[in-house]
Amino acid sequence: MNTHPADERFSGSEPPSSSDLKRWRQYLADERAEADTYRYLAERREGEERDILLALAEAEGRHEAHWRELLGDDGRREVRATLRNRMLAFLARRFGSVFVLALAQRAEGRSPYSQDPHATSAMAADEQIHEEVVRGLATRGRTRLAGNFRAAVFGANDGLVSNLALVMGIGATGVSSGFILFSGLAGLLAGALSMGAGEYVSVRSQRELLEASRPTQITLDAAKSLDIDANELVLVYRARGMTAEAAEHRAAERMGLYSCDCDPSFSLNPEAEDDGGDDHETVGTGLGAAVSSFCFFASGAIIPVLPYIFGLTGVAAVVLSCVLVGLALLMTGAVVGLLSGASPLKRGLRQLAIGLGAAGATYLLGLLFGTGVA
Known part of the structure; x- marks a missing residue:
């Protein structure tokens, strides 16, 4: 067998x-x-x-x-x-x-x-x-992707949702397709400029705060003239967050009295003084952030008005606009899901529901003030 x-x-x-x-x-x-x-x-x-x-x-x-x-x-x-x-x-x-x-x-x-x-x-x-x-x-x-890529995804998503809501709301009032197109383009420009200006102010302000918070090198010039007994240089280091013991060691070392070898953390780092590294590279430039935000928002905001740009009108334009934006929302939601380790499908559907829900609400509001879709 x-x-x-x-x-x-x-x-x-x-x-x-x-x-x-x-x-x-x-x-x-x-x-x-x-x-x-x-x-x-x-x-x-x-x-x-x-x-x-x-x-x-x-x-x-x-x-x-x-x-x-x-x-x-x-x-x-x-x-x-x-x-x-x-x-x-x-x-x-x-x-x-x-x-x-x-x-x-x-x-x-x-x-x-x-x-x-x-x-x-x-x-x-x-x-x-x-x-x-x-x-x-x-x-x-x-x-590695968190900063720029996140800004791209969410900037584009903002443009998608806000301009679709604008187009849907205005379209529901019964105005002409030309007026809807003009409103959509105006919304694109206004939103992109607002995003760009906001990013510029935000990044610029952050850089200025860093400048204001960064220790200066005045101690290098003033240390040699300080009263050794009073030694107010200790106060400088304590104000920066050091303990009293660490501040005393650092001040004495700065004034050339001795070099502390009992605790390496007290000793001066010759490559990076107490002022730390340059955070400006991490923050980026205000102009760069403004241009990026403008482009990201505009790339999303152009999608809802594409049907009107190509001459569609009425219900067909509204439906196609919703379909295009829906696909884009699914894509951005899936990307966010992948980056967060969550289900791309669930995140995509959630993004779709939020975006179309906002557009639907403005459409109903438009119907209250208009006569229907042109």
Whole structure:
């Protein structure tokens, strides 16, 4: 009587069913795809991040070996990885961005191994740890993108929602399409200028606050003339937040009385005095922030008026405007979801509901003051 190739590994227990073998083959294919994803990502990185990604790929290889051992000869019957894992591998090979890491983080969090009796407890624990490792790597990428990219996404989203609401509200009053187009373009320009001016004032003010807060180098000139016994230089350092002991050591060192070697934290850093580094690079320039905000807002605000620019009128223009903005809102919401490690679909739908809800409210308000759509 013929026995199944895997029966010998399950002597004394129930042999694997056809559904078990099918599931294991799927696990095997998915582990291979996940290992490939991490290798592709590693190719686009260097240093510590590359080493971490290669270590993750090696761990997925161990999981792959587990399923191959259970399957035996059945492991030769290859199946395709799930669509999600194939897409991840494709994106990692082509792009290798933080978005792929964010998707990989979610994929690791959905591992079925904790509920599968044929997966070892170490494998289930590995997948949980992998989620945290990928989360850490994704966080690095999110941090690098946080400033400019976040401004781009939310600036464009502001333009989408505010100008759609404006177009819908005015359109519902029954005015001509030409008036709607003019109002939409005016809203685009006014909103973009307002955003740009606001960013300029905000960044400029922040830079001026930094200038006002940054310690000056007056102590370098005044220290040599200070009364050593009174030594008001101590007050300068205490005002900057130092303890009394640290301030006394720093003041004495500044005046050339001695060099403190009992606690390195008290000693003077020759490369970066107490005034710290240059925060202006982090803050950016007011003009740069203004131009970026203007462009981001305008890129979103132009979408609701596109149907009117191309000559559509009435209900057709309103519907097409809503569809275009809806697609853009889904996209910006999905991007925010990816960057935050949340579900892109849920974030996209939430963004869509908020945007169209605001537009719908202004449309109803327009109906109260008008006669319907022109």
